[in-house]
Amino acid sequence: MRRRAAARGIGRRVAPEGVDRLYCAGSDQRRPSRPSGGTRLRRADRRAYPYPVLSELAVAVATLIAAEPVMAVVHRFAFHGPLWCSHKSHHEHPTAPRLVRNDLAWLWPLLTSAILIMFGGPVLVGLGIGTVAYAGAYILAHDGVAHGRFWVPEVIRQMTVFRVIAQTHHLHHRGGRDGIGATPFAVYFAHLEYRWGLSARYRAPTKLCAPIRVSRSDPLA
Numbered sequence: 001m002r003r004r005a006a007a008r009g010i011g012r013r014v015a016p017e018g019v020d021r022l023y024c025a026g027s028d029q030r031r032p033s034r035p036s037g038g039t040r041l042r043r044a045d046r047r048a049y050p051y052p053v054l055s056e057l058a059v060a061v062a063t064l065i066a067a068e069p070v071m072a073v074v075h076r077f078a079f080h081g082p083l084w085c086s087h088k089s090h091h092e093h094p095t096a097p098r099l100v101r102n103d104l105a106w107l108w109p110l111l112t113s114a115i116l117i118m119f120g121g122p123v124l125v126g127l128g129i130g131t132v133a134y135a136g137a138y139i140l141a142h143d144g145v146a147h148g149r150f151w152v153p154e155v156i157r158q159m160t161v162f163r164v165i166a167q168t169h170h171l172h173h174r175g176g177r178d179g180i181g182a183t184p185f186a187v188y189f190a191h192l193e194y195r196w197g198l199s200a201r202y203r204a205p206t207k208l209c210a211p212i213r214v215s216r217s218d219p220l221a
């Protein structure tokens with residue numbers, strides 16, 4: 001009975017996954033094979049995601065859509081809350097062609113996305129690509145079209161979607177350079193946020209900030 005079981009392989013210790021079968025065949029010593037991390041990751045990805053490019057694309061599109069409400073919430077509760085002193089640099093100098101302190105806030109999501117794209121599997125790569133795409137779309141609509149901080153082709157400026165974005169974003173800046181911002185906080189969904197009164201209970205930040213130093217060469221100072 002035991003011989004028959006042995007012949008069928010029952011009760012025999014099976015080499016765990018990752019153990020080099022060829023090496024074990026002629027020896028009792030078991031040495032784990034060491035494929036490179038990238039190779040192992042790609043094999044696992046292939047099993048979990050038979051079409052990695054489609055998976056990346058699907059996650060990137062989902063991230064791109066989800067990023068807008070997330071950004072509106074961050075803008076409302078973080079930038080017009082604890083990070084107000086940094087964000088204020090944008091409200092005081094909305095059309096500045098140079099970098100202001102508020103622009104540095106993009107460094108975190110962009111650096112994180114670069115790491116995800118370089119080292120992540122399909123889901124994380126899609127997340128990174130979607131975040132970078134949203135950052136580009138936001139900067140184009142907000143800094144380029146709405147504030148004119150850099151040149152944007154007239155054909156893009158005249159598109160209905162960008163004209164609506166520019167008009168609704170100027171509502172956020174009512175009160176001018178001394179203003180403390182107002183609803184809406186979104187950019188692409190701003191008209192819906194405004195129409196539905198989603199940020200109606202907004203209270204102005206009361207945090208006292210040090211005066212923002214501006215170089216004398218800045219024509220907008």
Ligand SMILES: [Zn+2]
Nearest residue numbers: 094142147169
């Ligand atoms: Zn703005």
Ligand SMILES: [Zn+2]
Nearest residue numbers: 075079087181
């Ligand atoms: Zn703001």
